[in-house]
Amino acid sequence: MGATAHSQLHISVLVVEDEILTRTLLSKVLSAADFRVVGTAQNAHEAMHLFKTFRPQVVVTDIDLAGGPTGLDIAMAISKISPSTGIVFVSSIEDVRTIRPNLPAAPATSQYLNKSEVNNVQILIQVIRNAFEAAQIADLSKLTNFGWEINKEPFTDLQMELMRLISLGMSNSAIAAARFTTVKSTENAISRLAKKLEIPADDHSNQRVLIAKHFYRLSKAQHIHD
Numbered sequence: 001m002g003a004t005a006h007s008q009l010h011i012s013v014l015v016v017e018d019e020i021l022t023r024t025l026l027s028k029v030l031s032a033a034d035f036r037v038v039g040t041a042q043n044a045h046e047a048m049h050l051f052k053t054f055r056p057q058v059v060v061t062d063i064d065l066a067g068g069p070t071g072l073d074i075a076m077a078i079s080k081i082s083p084s085t086g087i088v089f090v091s092s093i094e095d096v097r098t099i100r101p102n103l104p105a106a107p108a109t110s111q112y113l114n115k116s117e118v119n120n121v122q123i124l125i126q127v128i129r130n131a132f133e134a135a136q137i138a139d140l141s142k143l144t145n146f147g148w149e150i151n152k153e154p155f156t157d158l159q160m161e162l163m164r165l166i167s168l169g170m171s172n173s174a175i176a177a178a179r180f181t182t183v184k185s186t187e188n189a190i191s192r193l194a195k196k197l198e199i200p201a202d203d204h205s206n207q208r209v210l211i212a213k214h215f216y217r218l219s220k221a222q223h224i225h226d
Contacts, residue, residue: 163218
């Protein structure tokens, strides 16, 4: 890419990513593409401090930030302060509901980039420009809508929550208590989930282990290497 194209991309960017290797790579690639990286943060507290200090034009954030507030939480907080700030979510999680139930909606102008595409400078440039331009012309009344839809197929929210609780090692009675329902209802729901996952109900299959493995597959983040 020539110097002329680079000069058009002098957009200030804040990077939010809890994994140091990915954070460093994102910052390196963005700087090489002539974006002005004003800072990097590993959690929501650092992100909001840097945002208020530097007021970047675009925030590039991971969705899952190691158990704290998510990138979606950060995006909604920033959109309330500055609707004209572009948001780019970077993640490799297949279904973001694996992080926790009842996640906030993504701002309507936000963009999504799979982590596997971070090294592709052309795609990264285009996604950031799209986020920046969309935020500049956004209808503020639409900022509570989804910028991109959470994939809810083929599992319902209840089934995702069941998988999450099973993966935490919770018993059927503990799951029933957490969901304010009966043990029988929980058993039936798990049975339907196992059938959907095509896990046989026999002595040779540990349904709970196989359900947990499927949940981990949905939530497994792909590491990025330079």
